[in-house]
Amino acid sequence: MRPPIPRSPLIRRRTSAFSLFEVMISMGIMAVIMSSVLASFVQTRRLAAASVAQNCAVTIVQGYIEQLKNMPLQNFINADATDPQFNPRLTVSYELPTMKDQSTTPITLFTTPSTVAIATLTGGTLGVSPTGAVDNLQTFDMDSRNASGTSTWTSVWPSANNYPTTTPGRADLRMNFWVQITDLTPTSSPKCKAYGITLVYTWQYTNGSRVSYFKDSVRTVRSAVQTF
Numbered sequence: 001m002r003p004p005i006p007r008s009p010l011i012r013r014r015t016s017a018f019s020l021f022e023v024m025i026s027m028g029i030m031a032v033i034m035s036s037v038l039a040s041f042v043q044t045r046r047l048a049a050a051s052v053a054q055n056c057a058v059t060i061v062q063g064y065i066e067q068l069k070n071m072p073l074q075n076f077i078n079a080d081a082t083d084p085q086f087n088p089r090l091t092v093s094y095e096l097p098t099m100k101d102q103s104t105t106p107i108t109l110f111t112t113p114s115t116v117a118i119a120t121l122t123g124g125t126l127g128v129s130p131t132g133a134v135d136n137l138q139t140f141d142m143d144s145r146n147a148s149g150t151s152t153w154t155s156v157w158p159s160a161n162n163y164p165t166t167t168p169g170r171a172d173l174r175m176n177f178w179v180q181i182t183d184l185t186p187t188s189s190p191k192c193k194a195y196g197i198t199l200v201y202t203w204q205y206t207n208g209s210r211v212s213y214f215k216d217s218v219r220t221v222r223s224a225v226q227t228f
Contacts, residue, residue, distance in 0.1 A: 050205060053142070054214070056173055057203040060140060061218055064109065064177070067098045068197050069222050076195040076222055079111045079181040093134050096179065100138065110134040111179045121178045121200040126213035128159035129176070135161050136179070139172035156204070156211070175203045184221065194223040 079094035093110045100107035112121065116132040124130050137153065137160055149170035153163040156174050168174055182196040202215040 050212070053173055053203065053205040056140065056142065057175060057201065057214075058216075060173075060175065061177075061199060061201050061216075064098060065197070065199060065218055065220055068096065068109075068179075068199070069220060071096065071222070073193060073195075073222070073224060076181050076197075079195075094181075100140075107138065109136050109177060109179050111181055114180065114182065116180070118180060118198055118200075121180065121198070122215070122217050125159075126202065126215055127157065127204065127211075129161045133161060133178050136177035137162075137164050138175050138177070139166070139168040140175065141169065142171050142173050173203060173205070175201060177201050192224050194221055196221055 075094075075096060079096065093113060096109045096111060097106050098109050099105075112134045113132065116130060120130045121133060129135050137157060150167045151170055153160070153168060156168055157163070157176065160176065178200040180198045180200075182198070184194040184196045185191060186194075197220050198217060199219075200215065200217040202213055204211055204213045206212075
């Protein structure tokens, strides 16, 4: 019986090599996997940016609420159109002096008249100002490194009732506030002057090439006896 003829190294290399079709299939599978991983990273980055913006918005609103709770009571007497002590000149809108940050420049919040229902402020279409609502559009610096890039308010908030004179930066957090004051003083004794404060706020951030809007509200009480 004749012994088997050994194969040459060239023949062994040819039989163990990948074909062009197999290489193409492998590259296609790798491309799909890498695309999925990259998409996950991008989505995670967008969710993290939205979370940071939301936390900043909540912190800003809490700062405004604390300022409103500690204002002189006369501010609320003038701001509430249903109060019998109100100043008739201030029934449309009233200026509540607040501070935007630690600078010495005051930022005025304009109240929305009581003729606009609170349900109208808290409901409606996101990014669209209800009829009769007094906007308080403001920006808050999120990244000073991108302070040079700007955009127009009309492109950021196309359905606002009024726009500020300042130009928002591209990396800024853009917010809109609606403030409404309601007289909560009891009609029967013992009476203690009290006002309800409703602060509806909307904020938006850029999710890739899409602008997303969010809305929430905070309510508190300011009485004749200040609480801290």
